[in-house]
Each structure stands twice: as structure tokens, then as C-alpha cells.
Amino acid sequence: MVEVIVFAIFALAALGGALVMVSARNPVYSAMGLLLTMFSMAVFYVMNGAHFVAAVQVLIYAGAVMTLFLFVIMLIGVDRTVDTDEKIPLQRPMVVVLGTGLVFLVIAAAWDSWITGRASGVCTVDCTGTIEAISEELFGAWLLPFEATILLLTIAAVGTVALAQFALKPRLVESGGEEE
Amino acid sequence: MIPLIAQVSADGLQVEPGWYMALAAVLFAIGATGLLLRRNALVMFMSIELMLNAVNLTFVAVDSGLGSLEGQISVLFVMVVAAAEVTVGLAIIVAVFRKRATASVDELSGLKG
Numbered sequence: 375m376v377e378v379i380v381f382a383i384f385a386l387a388a389l390g391g392a393l394v395m396v397s398a399r400n401p402v403y404s405a406m407g408l409l410l411t412m413f414s415m416a417v418f419y420v421m422n423g424a425h426f427v428a429a430v431q432v433l434i435y436a437g438a439v440m441t442l443f444l445f446v447i448m449l450i451g452v453d454r455t456v457d458t459d460e461k462i463p464l465q466r467p468m469v470v471v472l473g474t475g476l477v478f479l480v481i482a483a484a485w486d487s488w489i490t491g492r493a494s495g496v497c498t499v500d501c502t503g504t505i506e507a508i509s510e511e512l513f514g515a516w517l518l519p520f521e522a523t524i525l526l527l528t529i530a531a532v533g534t535v536a537l538a539q540f541a542l543k544p545r546l547v548e549s550g551g552e553e554e
Numbered sequence: 555m556i557p558l559i560a561q562v563s564a565d566g567l568q569v570e571p572g573w574y575m576a577l578a579a580v581l582f583a584i585g586a587t588g589l590l591l592r593r594n595a596l597v598m599f600m601s602i603e604l605m606l607n608a609v610n611l612t613f614v615a616v617d618s619g620l621g622s623l624e625g626q627i628s629v630l631f632v633m634v635v636a637a638a639e640v641t642v643g644l645a646i647i648v649a650v651f652r653k654r655a656t657a658s659v660d661e662l663s664g665l666k667g
Contacts, residue, residue, distance in 0.1 A: 389580065396592070419611075422614045427626050427629050439636070450596075472587070480579040511624070523631065523635075533645070538648075540649070
């Protein structure tokens, strides 16, 4: 019963955070809403026995990614006048209709299979996601994909540096020769 | 077609993995709505992150339903890819902002003929 109450509280928190993220005018409030949703996700992971994933969620998402978001928001400034005009007519009503349609479509498509179905498997030995269990899997069967992520992260880091460099260059080399 | 609340087992009301999946579906839809609704590139990016998080929650819920660990491994890989994506994406947004002094995607119509 405690589990149900915790689920209800944090489900409301996650939904509220997501709605704040979508609807807030100020991007800083959006980031705070997303932060609340990500912390609620970490609680859900713990409730599902995914302890290591929950820790990584707090460290990477709530810590690193959201800090990076807030850093960029502070760096490029908060412009509130973005959402005033509509380029496509009736965009907002159409989006709301599409969004609710997507909810009902997903839930209706999978209603019989997973929402009302009972859990089919039973955790027999050690399938809570402790660090030992995760690393058994990760460095055993998933070693090659894990190595590939190293390549991916290196490429991403080099690409970020390259983007920062190339964004600076035209302004330094040719002054005013760009468009507009 | 049993309602969600009616699943009372012997030891009281239990949180089923399906509940998490329903919540994840709603969160995914909110993220998709935000992606379509907002014009600020940063908020659109946050919506993508929300959609990725919703999928992660689905993975973990399926895992605890099936009693396996593969879903959690997948979540770790999704997190790695999302972190790389955030770095590159935010670098692109900052680079665009340096040129155009705006984060609104409506202004970025330079390729339109």
C-alpha cells in the first residue's frame, strides 16, 4: 500500500513537472520542471529495483545534463517573446488534439497486453540492478557495445569542440562578409 | 478489460509494471506535444529529453515485469547516447545563437527558397 501512495505522489510530480516544462514561458522554469520529472523517474527506478540506473539518473541527467541546460540558458539569455506569434495557422489547437490523440492511441494499442496484464516473470535469483549485477552483464555480454560508446563519446566531445571552433572562425576571418 | 484500480491481490493493492508504462506513455505524449508546441530550441530539446526518459521508464518497468536485466543495460546505453546528443545539440544551439542572436526555430528559415 505504501508503494501505491509513493507511486501516486511521484507520478503526480512527474506529470506536473512535464506539464510545467511544456507550458512555462521562461526556459528556466521549463528546466526546473524537467528536473522534477527526472528526480521522480529516479524514484520509479528504485521502486523497480534498478538501483544503479537510479543513481546514474540522478548523477547524469539531474546533475550533468540539467546543469548543462541551465548553463546554456544563462549563456544565451532568456527570451520570452518567442511564443507570441504563430507562423502556421491553428498550430496550437492542432498540437493539443494530436497530443491527446497520441496518449489515447498508445494506451489503446497496448491496453490488453501490458496495462491490465499481470507480471509474467518472477525475479528468481538476483535481478535487482545492483552494481555487481549490472557490471556482470555490461562487461560480459555487452562488452562490445560498451566499447562502442567510448568511441561515441569521444566523437561527441571532438565534435563539440569543433563546433565551437567553426562558429568562431567566420567572424574572425571575414568581418561582415556573412549573410545579412 | 479490467480497470487499472481493480487489481487487488491477496496482499493489498500492488503497483503493476503496466502502471509505469501508462505513465511513461503519457509523459512521452507530453514530450511530443512540447516538441510540436514550443518554438524555443532549448525547450524543444528538453522535450526530446523527456521523451527519452519516458522510454527509459518503460524499459525499467518491463525489466521488473519480466525479471531480466537487459532493459537496464539498454537504459544505460540510451543515457550515454542522450548525453552525447545533449552536448552536440547544445553546442549547435549556441553556435546558431552566435550567428542569429535567437533561440527560436522560426527564425531559422535560411534554407527556405
